[in-house]
Amino acid sequence: MGIFHFLGFSLAFYAIYRFTATLTRNKLRAILTAVDDIPLLGLPRGCTRRIPGTAVVCGGSIAGLLTAKICGDHFDKVVIVEPEEWVTTEEGLHDRHRQALDNYSLEADHKRARVFQYTFMHGYQMFLPMALKKLFKNFEVEIRRAGGRLVPHDFQVYWSGIPFPMSDVWKGKEAPHVLGISRPLLETTLRRLVLESSPNVCYIAGSVVSMIQMGKDNVIQGVSIRPAGSSEVVQIAATMVADCTGPARIGFKCLKDLQSKSGATDNLEYLKKMYTHKLNTASFEFKIPSDMIPKLKALSFPGDFSRSWAVLNSAPDPDEERRGLGVICSENNTIHVACGGWGLENPPQTISEVREIASTLRLARPLPSWVIPFLDFLDKENLPCVHLHLRCPPAVWLQYHKATNLPSNFVALGDAVMNLNPLQGFGVTKACVDAVTLNGLLTRLPGNTLPSDFGHKFFDIQAKRIKGRWDQTKMEDYAYDTTIPSHGEDKDTYALWTRKFNRQLVKLLIKDPSVTATWVQTRDWLAPETDLLSPRILLKLGWMILSNTFSALF
Structure with missing residues (x-):
């Protein structure tokens, strides 16, 4: 009977463990x-009547657009106050020159004066299309009409030249999709979708000057x-700002x-936490004529303009290198190349300088063999190109959750709360997470x-969902000696054991696709970091x- 008692006890213990673990994980998620x-997006309100009055959304970029769409489902009226007047015109709804195939001028892009990375290389996580497809019933159709697409999640990530086993992560099953589209086309498409699907949302071209608070009820009455x-x-009465x-x-x-x-x-x-990562990078956007694509393919370039998105994301080992390189295939035969680093005084000005950096990176393993010929091709073919220099602002987190006396009808979303190192590519998805939370x-x-x-x-609620991104990004930025830490913090000792753990975790990610799959889920906002x-x-x-350890000893 002893063995049966032991087996019964073991099975009961395992069942309790599995139940508790599942319950805990669901709670953490x-x-x-x-x-x-x-799943709550687009559902009718539990209380059938909308909230009376006007929700005023200050700012009409992606965070503002998603917030306006959410508020349009819950408030009688929504007003977006947007300082850049051209955004409220036809040009803000259709980026027609970027949608063109060969008759296209990169220089014709409108620049968002207040969005410094507007035409820079953008990456998005899996959470974003999941939410947008629920928010807009015709989202995928409109994205394709604009020139974008939903593509399999096959980001080619390299750490010090060593590839993550991304091709094995989805082996035997269909890879989930990410969004493949440039920031200008995504923003104009979202603006059009918001205004078409929510007739109670309108734009006002102008700038918010102040908020109006009357009496001692701690409620904002309106904005000027x-x-x-x-x-x-002029003043606008507001139920929420x-x-x-x-x-x-x-x-x-x-x-x-x-x-x-x-x-x-x-x-x-x-409430303001800030550190300076001194990230300095350059972006090169190339338009590849249709007749040049066969030449590109002959170089074994892995990008497919109809299916792929990020074909190279080379991150450095901070103990050896501070420079990185990225390549993305965008809509309508456009390629983005980004190259820069932490504390880099002079980012590359030409694609030949990018090639020089790529050939001198200190890596554990060389970059894929197609990279240098690809950069030579871009340099020698004299293709249309726009060069941007991006000197990134410091990382900031306004910790509103710690405030004791904020107006009860005030919220803030997106980079108005937290802006991170933009090379992480979290900004757009983070804004979407905030909107879904609201x-x-x-x-x-x-x-x-x-x-x-x-x-x-x-x-x-918002702080709990974005804090992990701040901690992780700051920990990675603190690995570089040029980073200026937050006031009162020592970057050499900050999260020291977590940094040691992460360094070992990266080594495991390189070897084990199942662990890489978990990492992808957490990075793409679909699973808690505790996984x-x-x-x-x-x-x-x-x-x-x-x-x-044993291999090193023996």
Whole structure:
């Protein structure tokens, strides 16, 4: 009987462990990700009537557009206040010259004066198309009409020249899709979709000057704006105000102004966490004529303009190198090449300088054999090209969740709350996560008024879902000696053991596709970062370290 008792006890213990582990993971997924809120997008409100009044969205870029769409489902009226007047015209709805195939001028692009990376290389994570397809029923059709596409997740990631086993991650099953489209086309498509699907959303070309707060009820009553081309200031009553102005952070400035006028003793500056990564990079955008594509293919270039997206993402080992290289195939035969690094004083000015950097990178393994011939091809064929220099601003996180006296009807989304090292490519998806989070909170309201703790609840949920990105990105940036850390932090000791763990984890990612699959899920906002601490991965990591130790000894 002893053996049967042991087996029974073991099975019971395993069943309890599996049940507890599943319950815990589901709870962490609900807290640390917005995946469980995606099914709520587009659903009718529990309270059939919309919230009376106007939601004012400050800023009409991607964070503002997604916020306006969400608010359009919950409020009677939505007003987007956008400082760049051309965005509110036909040109802001259709980027027709970029949609052209061969008769196309890269220089004709409108530049977003307040979005410094507007025409820069962009990457997106799997969370984004999942949410957008739920938010807009015709999203995929419109993306294809614009020239973009949904492509299999086959990002070619290299760490110090060593490839991650991405081709084995989805072996035997269909790879999930990511969005393949440039930022200008994505933004104009979203703007058109928002205005077509939400007739209660409108644009005002102008700038937010201040917020209006009456009495002691801690509620913003409205905003003052200065319409484009006018010196007059007009006021708009507001039921809710959303700051989506990116690094300009107009909402934060207005809140500090309100605080100053009220005589409050708190200084909102304590909410700002900032460090300077000194990332300096260059972008080259090439238009490949149709008759030149066979020459490109003859070089064994792996990009396929109809299916692939990121064909090279080469990240450095910070102990050996500070420079990186990226290549993306964009819509309508366009290729983006990005090259730069941390503390790099002079990023490349020409594609020949990119080639020089690529050939001198200090890597554990050489780059794929097609890279240098590919760069030579771009250099020698004299193709149409636009060169951009991107000196990235410091990373900032406004920790609104720690504030004690914010207006209850104020929220902030996207880069207005947190902007990261842009090479991570998290910005657009992070804005989408914020918008999905806002929708989840609004959908679950029991009535059609905002409660007195609405803003606090939003910022608390938001902080839990974006904190991991801040910690991870900062930890990676702190590995470079040129990074200036946050006030009071020592970058040499910050998260030291986590950095040691991550370094070992990278070695495991290179070898084990199942661990890489988990990493992809967490990086693409579909799973909590705690999945990388599962017993399965920790056991594999421990075994790898022991094996490497014994191999070194014997």
